[in-house]
Amino acid sequence: MTDVTEHRAARPRAEFLHRFSLRDAGTLIGLVVILAVFGALVPGFFAERNxxxxxxxxxxxxxxxxGMTLVIIxxxxxxxxGPTAALSAVISASMLVAGVPFPLAIAAGFAIGLVCGLLNGVLVAxxxxxxxIVTLGTLSTYRALALIYTGGNPVLGLPAGFRAIFNGSLFGLPLAVIxxxxxxxxxxxxxxxxxxxEYLLAVGGNEEAAYIAGVPIARTKIAAYAISGLLAALAAQILIGRLGAAEPILGNLWELDAIAAAAIGGASLMGGKGSVVGTILGAVxxxxxRNGLTLMNVQSFYQLLATGLIILAAMLIDRVTRGRG
Amino acid sequence: MSVARLQFEGISKEFPAVRALRDVSFSVGAGEIHGLLGENGAGKSTLLRILSGVYRPTAGSVLIDGRQVALNNPVAARAAGVAMIHQELQQVPQLSVAQNMFLGHPLTRGGIFVARREQERRAAQALAALDPTIDPAVPLGSLKVAQRQIVEIARALLDRARIVAMDEPTSSLTPSEFERLAEVIAGLARDGVAVVYVSHKLDEVFGICQRATIMRDGVVVETIDLAQVSEKTVVSMMVGRELAQEQHRSHASSEVRLSVRGLASATKVHDVSFDLHRGEVLGIAGLVGSGRTELLRLLAGADRASSGRVEIDGKGVKLPNPRDAIAAGIGLVPEERKREGIVPLRSISSNMALASMGVFAPHGVIDHSRLKRVAAEKMKRVNLRPFLLDRPIRLFSGGNQQKAIIGRWLAAGTRILLFDEPTRGIDVGAKAEIYHLIEELAAEGHSVVVVSSELPEVIRLADRVLVIRDGTVAAELDRADLSEQAIAAHAIPQSETQGRQAQGHWAGA
Structure with missing residues (x-):
């Protein structure tokens, strides 16, 4: 009976934690520390513009x-x-250059992303x-398709109207951020x-148990990859809007940054665990x-080193604090 | 037995939040087989982990042959002559038997090359006394669980272990395999090894141990001479109260809820037909491998039937996957809870709601307040303890995990509940609760199928028993005809019945 009363007393806190987990709080602290360090070292780091x-x-x-977070979960x-984004980018871009209306060209880009994701999902599920292995294979395949389609050349000269869509701002924030x-x-x-x-968390957490509980395993997995493909296409549109051109080699190594952000944010590569808030914090x-080190004129070699160390540090902290959350 | 081979002296172990062991003292003599009994959470596993060097005690010491030993890590424990045989075997199935036996400290030639032949020769020597049919060169994965257990024991012999600790070694053995293992253990004892034997199965402990130490809530209740006490006394010592003996009451109606005709699978189930009534508890008995689990999986939609017809309330249903089976009102409480039952990281509520998401999210978004309400109601119904609905299910005991899975089907409005080994790995107190729950569910009009290897369990629960042999119904026994002998007589293939009596420990649960 004591359990019940204790439970009631702890409820508001538990509810808060439910929304904002301990792990996310840890990631947030990490971000605050990093911000503070750069704020102290780099003049003007906290300027609104920066x-x-x-x-x-x-x-x-x-x-x-x-998208990666959902797939990892x-x-x-x-x-x-990365290659999905590249394929989406060159197809949208070449349609735009050919004078196809923006909505249609953008829709085509998303359709490509969706198809790429669906193919991954079907092969997996x-x-x-x-x-x-599946996505390692499609990594090469999609990249090759983008290169073959463009002959290896960038698609240049996107219409200004299209660029304006993704380069605008709202409430003082860049539209891409919004x-x-x-x-x-x-x-x-x-x-x-x-x-x-719930199905994503269950499938990643214990596929066999999820199956017995009636979770549609295949549909859930395919949807995760499809969303990842769609978001790759969205990233592609944002990027070509910003650059005004689409290169078939665009998005090289994007997958590693995305995995890093998800992992820093608390996603487990074993599946069944991950956080949207954490992933966003991880990406930031x-x-x-990168921003701070660039402002400090640190050589890119060292930037790479710092990124690597951050990932390892996040995993170590994870390891040490696990079982208490 | 002047100096005990193994002596625990005032062992305490504290974890940040809990005190797992308090002042545990007892001793095991050379050549003694000593049972270690207690419910889940009583501290048995913690004690074994201290013995095998995984944990270090907060206070107290371990003495081997009268000398205090520092078991700071598993390697040190092994060097001190302690061998651990785990419940879930810690072996590498892809490697050969011999490679597994020398895992971690291979024999080498010149410190570089693995002396494979020599390893196999010595492995064969160690195995010869236990089970000469095991070939040290074959991959370990090709052996049966019982043989893998023997390999583990042979490994202990190779290490010249003076103390062998066994944690639930028989959880998946058949009766003849258990007998073989019991002989092997007795052999170890004859050679002067001290054996610490942890098991949930009292009849086994009574069968092979001389003395036993009973633990509850991290302390030793008593070390007893098993010849002097009854099983019932032991159970009440373990649980700390008397467990009431329940009388069986049938709630079966004449209304047929589930009708199965000629059901067969591609592999293990051949032509099974039976009816299940409203409010009935139907027991299914049979040896491990007779097709019991496979039959349940067909009904739960987890595997596909190759032929046969299933009707619910007189209407034919198709069960191509669990989702459709659930929609038809069938839910499976699987045997291997960890593998097929729970999503460990998710909360009790989430695990409960998994099978009825459509109910909780009628418009695509989960109604969390409703989910909470239903979870509270169902978990109260199954008496979840501790009553923490947001806590990850992996932190609960096996019995409470099982209750949550039962709650899952209650929330989903399931009318036909299939239990596969409902109390495997569940301690005595929770076991009684699960039995009670099953009976209440039947009384409420649910139809229940219980597959179990423990005959007393089947007899306790079932209104009627189907005995399965070689994938088909060998016999149907009414309540009046139920006895362990009657079930065993039908379950065991004719050639095997001669010369072997039905044992109390049955096709090990």
């Missing part, structure tokens, strides 16, 4: 990392996000191949409030590191 810059620079990775991995924020909100709702979110941590 902070907005950080968000803008983080937005593409955050977008991919959100389902127990999989999507290594093909129905054919039963390992996600790492779009990704909305995507993050949707992803959070999906994970916390929908059956699909990576963006902040």
């Amino acid at each position: 902070l907005i810059n950080i968000l803008q620079q983080s937005s593409i990775n955050a977008c991919l990392a959100l 389902s127990g999989g991995i999507d290594l093909s996000v 129905y054919v039963g191949l390992q996600p790492f 779009i990704v924020a909305v995507v993050a909100l949707i992803a959070w709702i999906i994970l916390k409030k929908t059956p699909f979110g 941590i990576l963006g902040t590191m």
